[in-house]
Amino acid sequence: TKKSVSTSVVGMLELVQLEADLIDSLSTYADELEAKLKVLKSFVPKLQAESNEAVTQMENYVSNPINSFSLIRRMHEDWHDWKIFMESSIGQSQVAFLNKAKLQFPTKTDLNEASSSIVRLQKMYNLTAKDMARGVLNGKQYEASLTALDTYAMGRYLNKQNRDMAREWFVVTSELLKEQTPLTPLAGEREKVLHLFAQAIFDYEYYSIALSVFDHALLLANKTANPTLLSKRSKFEELARKEAEVVEKTNSKIKPSEFEIGCRGQFKQQSKLLCEYKSELSPFLQLAPVKVEEVFLDPLIMVFHDVLTSREIDELQQIARPLLKRTTILHNSGVETVHSSRIAKGTWLTRDFNNLTLRIERRIMDMVDLELSGSEDLQIMNYGIGGHFEPHYDYFEPDDLDEGDNNRLATLLFYLTDVEQGGATVFPVLQQAVSPKRGAALFWYNINANGSVDPKSFHGGCPVLVGSKWIMTQWISNNIS
Ligand SMILES: O=C(O)CCC(=O)C(=O)O
Ligand SMILES: [Fe+2]
Missing domain, CATH: 1.25.40.10 (Tetratricopeptide repeat domain)
Incomplete structure (x- = not known):
């Protein structure tokens, strides 16, 4: 089976348990060896004592019917038992367990x-x-x-x-x-x-x-x-x-890229654009005003704070966990392949999957005031240590699209977790970096108002240094048809 373990934290959890079980098994193996050894160590001296006596006065020893009877009986019976004892192998079940466990070992x-x-x-x-x-x-x-x-x-x-x-x-x-x-x-x-x-x-x-x-x-x-x-x-x-x-x-230093500078948190800190409560747009937002942070104005990039509750996130993760598969990237040719430029595990989830996803669909439309019909499914992803997504465009190049094909007008990226170190979303051209915050959602346009693609939307997910990064993405189509 082809299964990569290091690409997500979820995959690593199983290995931690497996190693603990193997150590338990090794410890049982040691106990069994010890028990066998203990029998030997306590019996051998007694056997030696008896034998020493016999050897030092051999004739005298066997002249006694009690001794000779006992000797004959011992040779006839006891040594068979010792042979069985010696041959009884230890660790068979532990070796069998190890052999089974080997199937799950990292390759x-x-x-x-x-x-x-x-x-x-x-x-x-x-x-x-x-x-x-x-x-x-x-x-x-x-x-x-x-x-x-x-x-x-x-x-x-x-x-x-x-x-x-x-x-x-x-x-x-x-x-x-x-x-x-x-x-x-x-x-x-x-x-x-x-x-x-x-x-x-x-x-x-x-x-x-x-x-x-x-x-x-x-x-x-x-x-x-x-x-x-x-x-x-x-x-x-x-x-x-x-x-x-x-x-x-040797020892020459190469200049860091804008992406690297962003991931290191070294962009010049822009004065934080005002946080506001967006309340008039929709009934939902009137009921539950959302804190919006404007990250950049042209093109518009913003962060909606606290738009998913902790319980909702737990449920999303629970649904996604067993479905996670190594993510691929989409080539112009339409072929999906695993590539080092995107290291994570992910799964797709239809918006009508259950009540929760339906509720989220409604909320997204309220938040961004855009229609979702014709847009792709939700995608949930988990990045493991070192997991990342190299800078890219979310839009498809117009040349690669057929007449009437939709393009990805905007991206709404929900952060399902905080990330202790690393894992920011960085826009190298705009010199903006956004750190994951559980329950928040990052929104940006990939396409200009005039319909042309916007190369300034170039962005990437920085490698996770410490933590487990979960995101859920909704690519919002421009619904040409
Ligand atoms: O993980 C991130 O911060 C960026 C993810 C992303 O760009 C994508 O999934 O298209
Ligand atoms: Fe992206």
């Missing part, structure tokens, strides 16, 4: 996607590998950290595509290796682990990092005078010296 593709998310976040938010490894995200300390095995995997992933970034992760790996022993049953003793890592990093040709790990291994095992190891070390050292000259030359 190589999942790991690659998760790695590329980390890289995206690193680039987008200017994060250092060192900070990330220690759980510091944008200056905020979280209760999270990476192990040497994690950072090593990042280095390996980046090795082929960006050696500078890979180097950064390998440096962090070497530092972590000095503090911790990797938690893997196959790692073996500490000194051996360090040598393995040193050699692997050496093979990737990051010589000075390999050298520092190697040195730590020597120090730890008190082998700084071992001739074989020292000759190997000198090989490491020579290559490290040559490497230093090359590394110095």
